[in-house]
Amino acid sequence: MDEKKERIIVAAKELIAQFGFKKTTMDEIATKARMGKSTMYYYFKNKEDIFAEIVRIDSDIFHQKLNEAIQVANSPQDKIMQYVRTRMLHLKELSNYYKTLTHEYLDHYFFIEQVREEFYNFENSILSDLINAGIEQKLFAPCDVDVVVRMITIAIKGLEYSSFTQKEQDLERDSKQMIDIIFKGIEVRA
């Protein structure tokens, strides 16, 4: 029954969002999902497995949003701009959602690391493709694509950091300004 699995996920998601992973007990999830505790063990191996599934779902949605964003835009520049913009906005939303977990991240949950790794590869591949497309279309100067991608991701890291203390609006403005500088540079043009 997939509907049962869904109920567990929904209940767990709400509780975890409110209280964090550790503070949410299997009994609470079971009660909220209106079923016996051991029933959940028929659908999930253990507590971590439930959380892993929740993270996986969110991660899928996030990937999808990013893919949509670059499909909507036209030029490589626009695609990169929209990618970064969407990434920042939705990540802030997600991190806001998972705020109760921030502390628990310290305790190494393997699948967090795994999701991070997956996302790193995803992002790298998208950005590489966009930079390469830009070079082919003679929009970007021929350059070491890996280096450029790396610098963009480092810049994104900086944006991410500054986003902790920032409202959504400023974050979007900063993202645009950063990408703009990476595109055009600040030196005078010949």
Place this chain on the structure above:
Amino acid sequence: MDEKKERIIVAAKELIAQFGFKKTTMDEIATKARMGKSTMYYYFKNKEDIFAEIVRIDSDIFHQKLNEAIQVANSPQDKIMQYVRTRMLHLKELSNYYKTLTHEYLDHYFFIEQVREEFYNFENSILSDLINAGIEQKLFAPCDVDVVVRMITIAIKGLEYSSFTQKEQDLERDSKQMIDIIFKGIEVRA
């Protein structure tokens, strides 16, 4: 007696570097500095005061190193490049030195916040001056200086983050590549 103060600082600095602020006791510092514990209270108001002084001294040295770096370089571009390079290298050194403290930073030590604020202003002022100089010398395109400075500091934050998992050499290379992109951009030139 300034020599006593020095002895306290030296002893405290070594112990704190090795064990962290919390794990270092006033008794240990006193023993290492070869004096009675309460003697130290003649020279310092309390334990935090000793640490604040240590941080202040290190911070002064750091500022000095940065000032030297930009004096040695010639063009605004070079000065910015050297500034970032020096900043990353010495900050890595410092953070390596204070590695035992990383965890304790979480507990809000007011003077850490204060030093951070001071440094933020220092960095802002230096970068603003350099960008303005570059614009005056027609090296940089006329632009919103505050925005450019902000983007550089955000990029530096990203570099800082990636420096945690990186060796000095890569850090230096990344710094150069980042600044290079900020100068030149990646779009083709007309």
Place this chain on the structure above:
DNA sequence: TTTCGACTATAATACGGAATTAGTCTAAAT
């Protein structure tokens, strides 16, 4: 003015028993 040992109040720690909790198992219901 400078130094120190003795002292105190407070904060960290250690510990043991009680309560929770993740996960299992058996058996009943569908």
Place this chain on the structure above:
DNA sequence: ATTTAGACTAATTCCGTATTATAGTCGAAA
């Protein structure tokens, strides 16, 4: 066969308390 649940267990967390460690004070001596 599949699904559910309540009782059960082993492990962990929690909690009150007794003990220790520690930052900071004080008065006296050098």
